Amino acid sequence: MRPGAFQRRSVLDRAPGLGIPNMTPMVDVTLVILIFFMASSTITGPEWFLRAALPDPAPGAPLALPSPVLRAEIFVRDGAVLVRGIGPERAVDDAVAAVEAMDPAIASGLVVEIEAADDAPYAAVVRLHAALVGADAEVRLR
16 A cells, blocks of 8 residues: 555545635626726615605695705905895895795795805894895795
């Protein structure tokens, strides 16, 4: 007998390529599944958030969407206090007059965020806020 014929041997000694499984197909399949889930969650994601934001409608009732949010920016340019976001860019006095002349049915459904620049006078913010509240609009200050 030759020496070492009765030694224990492992499978790796006989076939070194067969002992370690090939991970490439598993990684490929995992990446394809990951990409599929990422793409499908991007497509269906906004509907989930929209559904969570809306109340449950009564059977047969039309779907009521939330009111759009307008952003009124108050800023100073060349010494004049201007408002941008409620109609065309105009002076605060003109914007307040336009809000006061607005149809109450339209104004009551508005949500307006007032954002004032650092150099905007506080009185202009208060006047626009009072006009919007008087028109029954929901007002948020930023």
